[in-house]
Amino acid sequence: MVVRQTAFDLLEECPVTCSERVGAAIESLADSGGKEERGAIFTRQTVVGFILDLAGYTADRPLHMMRLLEPSFGGGDFLLPIIGRLLAAWRAVGAVGSALEALGDAIFAVELHRNTYRTTRAAVVSFLQGEGVATDAAQGLAARWMYQGDFLMAPIKGRFDFVVGNPPYVRQELIPAPLLAAYRRRYETMYDRADLYVPFIERSLNLLAEGGHLGFICADRWMKNRYGGPLRSLVAERFHLKFYVDMVDTPAFHSDVIAYPAITIISREAPGPTRIAYRPAATVP
Numbered sequence: 001m002v003v004r005q006t007a008f009d010l011l012e013e014c015p016v017t018c019s020e021r022v023g024a025a026i027e028s029l030a031d032s033g034g035k036e037e038r039g040a041i042f043t044r045q046t047v048v049g050f051i052l053d054l055a056g057y058t059a060d061r062p063l064h065m066m067r068l069l070e071p072s073f074g075g076g077d078f079l080l081p082i083i084g085r086l087l088a089a090w091r092a093v094g095a096v097g098s099a100l101e102a103l104g105d106a107i108f109a110v111e112l113h114r115n116t117y118r119t120t121r122a123a124v125v126s127f128l129q130g131e132g133v134a135t136d137a138a139q140g141l142a143a144r145w146m147y148q149g150d151f152l153m154a155p156i157k158g159r160f161d162f163v164v165g166n167p168p169y170v171r172q173e174l175i176p177a178p179l180l181a182a183y184r185r186r187y188e189t190m191y192d193r194a195d196l197y198v199p200f201i202e203r204s205l206n207l208l209a210e211g212g213h214l215g216f217i218c219a220d221r222w223m224k225n226r227y228g229g230p231l232r233s234l235v236a237e238r239f240h241l242k243f244y245v246d247m248v249d250t251p252a253f254h255s256d257v258i259a260y261p262a263i264t265i266i267s268r269e270a271p272g273p274t275r276i277a278y279r280p281a282a283t284v285p
């Protein structure tokens, strides 16, 4: 059967904002964007494990039947433990069928920077091989799971039970003008001086399935200042802010550059009370 693309499909894949200048700006960031322009700061393993637990991504659940999104995977600090938990969950129920078929839809992970994408994709393949997955299946899974491009402009199908990660922190002055204009047209929370992590949260929330959980570590400024107003309204009206963990002065990252980091767990459920914790003791591995 020949599946024809309609004009609406094309609009979905390449929205009106997808002009040549926007495309060129994305490509230039993908090829050469420095660490500051890309907001590349990596998360420590203890913090990753804590977020996965709080979001409910635990190997005692049927994770192979669920879908997880990592919107900016960097060196794979979240992705590799996620894959470890996914394999453990699948094995716990007998690892029925081929790994590619059984696990191919369980993860979708995005990274803008081309070299980072390539290196982490190779790391994912070797991690899977180390876990006993055959080379063909390991390469097939990495190809199905991993996408190189801009999370805020990428065509992404379906909804997710989990969205987890550490979105990029990039001030507006560092975002190329055509791209910033495209984000502003697309995201209602790209308001005032909002940093790039703000529309990341908006898109991630909108991709959550009913009952799904988002677990991010990022700056908490959106909860307090002017630019966070539209995102606060979105969360208050349609989601449940379940946990807020203040991570100021804890060794959450491999470098110390984010002011006021916090872990937030937000679910697509009816609004309810928020549990709050301050500066938990983190053991540095």
Ligand SMILES: C[S@@+](CC[C@H](N)C(=O)[O-])C[C@H]1O[C@@H](n2cnc3c(N)ncnc32)[C@H](O)[C@@H]1O
Pocket (backbone or CB within 6 Å): 037, 038, 039, 040, 041, 042, 043, 071, 072, 073, 074, 075, 076, 077, 078, 110, 111, 112, 113, 116, 149, 150, 151, 152, 165, 166, 167, 168, 169
């Ligand atoms: C803060 S790092 C987090 C990496 C990883 N999730 C972790 O916690 O260690 C953010 C990553 O987002 C990537 N990035 C920046 N802008 C992006 C975009 N528009 N779409 C997808 N990834 C992006 C950067 O290259 C960087 O690797």
